[in-house]
Amino acid sequence: MIQNNILDLLLETFPDKIDTQCYALEQHSKDESAHLPQTPLAVFYASSTQDVSQIATYCHHHKIPMSVFGAGTSVEGQSIPAKGSLCIDVSHMNNIIAVHADDQDCQVQAGLTRLELNNQLAKHGLFFPVDPGANASIGGMCATRASGTNAVKYGTMKHNVLGLTAVTAAGSIIHTGGRARKSAAGYDLTSLLIGSEGTLAIITEVTLKLQGLPENTAVAFVQFDALEPLIQLVISTLQMGVPIARIELLDEQGIRAVNQYSRLQVPEKHTLFLEFHGTDNAIMEQTQIVESAANDLGGTQFEWATHQEDKNRLWQARHNVLYAAKALIPNSVVWTTDVCVPIASLAACILDTHKDLQDTKLLSPIVGHVGDGNFHLLMVLPKDDPKIQEKAYHLNERLVQRALDYGGTSTGEHGIGKGKKHWLKAEHGDAVTLMKTIKSALDPLNLLGRGNIF
Amino acid sequence: MIQNNILDLLLETFPDKIDTQCYALEQHSKDESAHLPQTPLAVFYASSTQDVSQIATYCHHHKIPMSVFGAGTSVEGQSIPAKGSLCIDVSHMNNIIAVHADDQDCQVQAGLTRLELNNQLAKHGLFFPVDPGANASIGGMCATRASGTNAVKYGTMKHNVLGLTAVTAAGSIIHTGGRARKSAAGYDLTSLLIGSEGTLAIITEVTLKLQGLPENTAVAFVQFDALEPLIQLVISTLQMGVPIARIELLDEQGIRAVNQYSRLQVPEKHTLFLEFHGTDNAIMEQTQIVESAANDLGGTQFEWATHQEDKNRLWQARHNVLYAAKALIPNSVVWTTDVCVPIASLAACILDTHKDLQDTKLLSPIVGHVGDGNFHLLMVLPKDDPKIQEKAYHLNERLVQRALDYGGTSTGEHGIGKGKKHWLKAEHGDAVTLMKTIKSALDPLNLLGRGNIF
Numbered sequence: 001m002i003q004n005n006i007l008d009l010l011l012e013t014f015p016d017k018i019d020t021q022c023y024a025l026e027q028h029s030k031d032e033s034a035h036l037p038q039t040p041l042a043v044f045y046a047s048s049t050q051d052v053s054q055i056a057t058y059c060h061h062h063k064i065p066m067s068v069f070g071a072g073t074s075v076e077g078q079s080i081p082a083k084g085s086l087c088i089d090v091s092h093m094n095n096i097i098a099v100h101a102d103d104q105d106c107q108v109q110a111g112l113t114r115l116e117l118n119n120q121l122a123k124h125g126l127f128f129p130v131d132p133g134a135n136a137s138i139g140g141m142c143a144t145r146a147s148g149t150n151a152v153k154y155g156t157m158k159h160n161v162l163g164l165t166a167v168t169a170a171g172s173i174i175h176t177g178g179r180a181r182k183s184a185a186g187y188d189l190t191s192l193l194i195g196s197e198g199t200l201a202i203i204t205e206v207t208l209k210l211q212g213l214p215e216n217t218a219v220a221f222v223q224f225d226a227l228e229p230l231i232q233l234v235i236s237t238l239q240m241g242v243p244i245a246r247i248e249l250l251d252e253q254g255i256r257a258v259n260q261y262s263r264l265q266v267p268e269k270h271t272l273f274l275e276f277h278g279t280d281n282a283i284m285e286q287t288q289i290v291e292s293a294a295n296d297l298g299g300t301q302f303e304w305a306t307h308q309e310d311k312n313r314l315w316q317a318r319h320n321v322l323y324a325a326k327a328l329i330p331n332s333v334v335w336t337t338d339v340c341v342p343i344a345s346l347a348a349c350i351l352d353t354h355k356d357l358q359d360t361k362l363l364s365p366i367v368g369h370v371g372d373g374n375f376h377l378l379m380v381l382p383k384d385d386p387k388i389q390e391k392a393y394h395l396n397e398r399l400v401q402r403a404l405d406y407g408g409t410s411t412g413e414h415g416i417g418k419g420k421k422h423w424l425k426a427e428h429g430d431a432v433t434l435m436k437t438i439k440s441a442l443d444p445l446n447l448l449g450r451g452n453i454f
Numbered sequence: 455m456i457q458n459n460i461l462d463l464l465l466e467t468f469p470d471k472i473d474t475q476c477y478a479l480e481q482h483s484k485d486e487s488a489h490l491p492q493t494p495l496a497v498f499y500a501s502s503t504q505d506v507s508q509i510a511t512y513c514h515h516h517k518i519p520m521s522v523f524g525a526g527t528s529v530e531g532q533s534i535p536a537k538g539s540l541c542i543d544v545s546h547m548n549n550i551i552a553v554h555a556d557d558q559d560c561q562v563q564a565g566l567t568r569l570e571l572n573n574q575l576a577k578h579g580l581f582f583p584v585d586p587g588a589n590a591s592i593g594g595m596c597a598t599r600a601s602g603t604n605a606v607k608y609g610t611m612k613h614n615v616l617g618l619t620a621v622t623a624a625g626s627i628i629h630t631g632g633r634a635r636k637s638a639a640g641y642d643l644t645s646l647l648i649g650s651e652g653t654l655a656i657i658t659e660v661t662l663k664l665q666g667l668p669e670n671t672a673v674a675f676v677q678f679d680a681l682e683p684l685i686q687l688v689i690s691t692l693q694m695g696v697p698i699a700r701i702e703l704l705d706e707q708g709i710r711a712v713n714q715y716s717r718l719q720v721p722e723k724h725t726l727f728l729e730f731h732g733t734d735n736a737i738m739e740q741t742q743i744v745e746s747a748a749n750d751l752g753g754t755q756f757e758w759a760t761h762q763e764d765k766n767r768l769w770q771a772r773h774n775v776l777y778a779a780k781a782l783i784p785n786s787v788v789w790t791t792d793v794c795v796p797i798a799s800l801a802a803c804i805l806d807t808h809k810d811l812q813d814t815k816l817l818s819p820i821v822g823h824v825g826d827g828n829f830h831l832l833m834v835l836p837k838d839d840p841k842i843q844e845k846a847y848h849l850n851e852r853l854v855q856r857a858l859d860y861g862g863t864s865t866g867e868h869g870i871g872k873g874k875k876h877w878l879k880a881e882h883g884d885a886v887t888l889m890k891t892i893k894s895a896l897d898p899l900n901l902l903g904r905g906n907i908f
Contacts, residue, residue, distance in 0.1 A: 102797065102798035103797055103798045104692065105796070145636075145638040145642070146638075155613070158642065172887075173884070174885040174888060175882070175883060175884075175885060176882070176885050178861065178863055180795060180796060180826075180827055180828075180861070180862045180863040180866065181794065181796075181826040181827055182599075182601055182794055182826050182863075182866050183599075183863035184599040184600075184649055184792075184865045184866060184870070185863050185864050185865050185869075185874070185877070185882065186649075186878050186882055186886070186907060187646060187889045187892060187907075188599070188612065188645045188648065188649050189885055191612070191642045195642055212693050212695045238558065239556075239558065239666050240666065241665070241668065241669070241732070278695070281739050282739060285733060340635065340636055341634060342554065342557040342633045342634060343557055343635070344554065372634075372635040372636050373635055374634075407634070409639050410639050411638045412637060415638040415639075416638070416640055420639070423639070424639065424640050427639050427640075428630070428640055430626055430627070430629075431629060431630050433628075434628060434643060435643065437896060438646075438895060440895070441891050441895035442888065442892070453640060
């Protein structure tokens with residue numbers, strides 16, 4: 001068998017780096033999505049950019065497709081290998097290469113996770129703001145153009161990466177961008193690779209823009225009986241130029257789930273979680289503006305988390321909503337959807353979706369990075385119930401169509417991956433031809449990230 | 455002659471849109487750089503995306519190279535046509551297509567200038583923050599990845615464009631990005647086209663992210679005898695997280711020029727111009743932090759511009775520095791250079807450059823968007839003195855090499871254009887191969903922006 005020949009050759013060429021044991025194959029067959037797992041041909045553990053270059057050169061020569069595995073936290077199947085792919089695991093590439101505190105930047109290997117990065121940065125008085133919830137790898141966050149809870153203030157990966165080291169389909173090492181805060185020198189290959197989901201090059205090192213740790217942080221929540229005034233508060237907050245750090249929606253159903261799971265006793269209403277960063281004075285002024293707008297719109301009194309442990313508990317509850325949702329139905333899976341619309345259409349889009357959920361009787365908390373117009377359904381589906389899963393599929397299709405109808409996008413932060421390929425053309429029309437032209441030009445053998453995006 | 459045949463055909467096919475008069479050819483032969491002018495074959499005045507699509511289809515069929523002209527304010531020769539090119543003038547495409555005040559975005563035609571845009575946005579309480587000084591067209595600002603004085607707070611074009619309509623080399627109309635604040639759907643073609651200097655597609659419409667007009671604005675300046683403490687103040691300001699809107703350097707020589715030209719009596723020292731945006735309280739707090747840091751570093755007292763006309767006069771003086779420099783030597787040209795380095799290296803890079811200026815006895819104010827590590831020399835060169843011009847050429851070469859040695863870029867905001875093509879490889883190494891692959895894939899006949907970047 002050809003496959004066995006390739007395997008033998010791989011083992012012979014890279015005896016210390018290749019793993020073909022069942023456990024390793026199984027571990028690298030899936031991500032955090034509900035997409036079908038697929039075991040790779042083998043797993044290659046890379047320790048350096050040079051390693052990745054070497055294996056890519058080898059794979060290119062032997063026409064072996066390549067997938068990349070960091071923390072395995074992707075949610076649209078991006079790290080699931082195509083059949084016959086070699087999985088390049090970069091999780092051992094988890095070092096900080098350099099921190100330039102005065103320049104507020106750092107260079108890291110792609111496999112470093114964001115929590116570990118922030119642990120290490122704290123001693124410099126710095127942090128990396130992009131927070132997708134999961135403890136993703138920095139390389140994976142680049143590949144999927146991740147964002148999360150505080151993109152409203154600090155931007156997404158697109159805004160926080162200064163440069164990349166990457167390995168091309170043929171194994172060449174390239175460096176994009178640099179350490180200058182801005183540059184007009186040539187094509188913005190950094191942005192092209194960010195969000196390319198492993199299909200154009202393998203990201204091995206990342207130069208990140210950092211932020212100074214805020215002098216203080218305040219966390220609060222406010223509740224509404226209806227969604228419209230809640231979204232109006234978000235719009236007003238943004239229009240008044242309040243530099244809010246996080247503004248997150250958890251709907252009534254989400255609060256119910258979180259209450260049960262995290263043993264909280266938050267009243268079960270649509271809830272905005274808010275976080276403010278800055279000096280004491282700046283925070284006081286910002287919160288007064290938002291609190292007064294919230295009162296005018298009929299929100300409840302702000303509830304403040306003043307102690308650090310209360311703040312952590314509140315955000316932990318928010319971050320745990322996935323597990324909380326899963327606990328609503330025993331033996332269930334959670335399908336996390338992801339759309340993003342212009343913010344003035346957010347209330348309408350969520351309300352339409354809410355109605356759709358009621359009509360279909362699907363159980364699903366709604367959570368949203370509402371400052372960006374981005375929200376997710378966490379559809380809780382009993383395992384082994386194909387009928388309900390089909391219902392969920394069709395609801396998701398309607399949700400994406402609705403987001404596009406409102407001038408939005410099929411995915412705000414999860415990516416196209418395996419699950420939204422059929423929406424790419426609907427969203428981008430003839431621009432998809434350009435994307436394909438670029439893909440074919442940079443990876444003519446279609447070896448990289450096969451099965452993602454296209 | 456072939457050229458005459460093409461011209462006749464063009465005139466026959468587009469009788470109302472083609473101009474071949476000397477005056478029009480001459481007007482479209484140059485930009486604001488010192489690069490040699492080149493007249494186009496003819497000028498095509500486009501009124502719509504469809505017009506551009508039609509002419510591009512025509513040019514593609516007849517293999518006629520195309521250049522684009524907006525406001526003609528580029529400073530590295532980007533709008534200078536390659537020999538035999540048809541110049542597509544988009545300056546008549548100057549309409550605002552839509553303003554979505556609640557979403558804080560708008561859609562405009564590429565030929566609209568930024569001052570006209572901001573005039574129109576004011577009634578919505580909104581503004582577009584990117585300010586390169588010149589009254590550039592929005593399409594040109596996209597094409598060159600422009601930034602300017604307040605990028606330190608609001609980012610560059612890369613951060614403020616949500617989507618584009620563009621016409622490909624073969625005449626197809628594509629739409630990139632969208633109106634959602636963020637998206638992870640497919641390749642970031644918007645960022646690829648931004649900064650591509652007309653070489654990948656012709657930008658015809660732009661969707662922009664807008665900002666609410668700040669409640670208040672405060673403008674001040676502070677002076678230093680030496681550059682190091684001035685730059686240290688910039689670094690401290692950024693590290694303390696002060697959301698400063700503008701922080702601009704004008705060196706001693708620059709102040710001298712501005713004093714003479716704008717009839718100011720500012721003491722002739724290295725000067726930081728500062729602008730703060732926000733509520734009165736926020737501004738007061740921010741200025742106290744920066745003022746106290748400035749005092750600690752031996753700066754002069756802050757001088758405040760409290761009246762709007764004083765603010766305008768101060769910024770006008772800063773914006774007029776190009777003309778002020780030119781006035782230092784009668785019958786001169788000004789060569790504006792542009793490099794950007796990581797901020798901790800900015801003082802050293804400027805000091806080395808200062809010494810180089812003294813050694814070569816070239817007259818040149820230094821201005822800088824120092825919050826980004828970006829600075830310019832405004833080398834004042836007597837016309838018709840090739841010896842001094844050669845000196846300036848070599849000084850610029852040393853400046854770029856120095857910026858790269860300090861981990862910076864050959865151009866922070868002016869682009870590669872015609873003047874820095876030989877630096878692209880030094881800065882980006884093998885990544886240039888990828889750029890060329892993309893160029894060849896999207897424009898195999900090399901019709902678009904010929905002579906820019908490569």
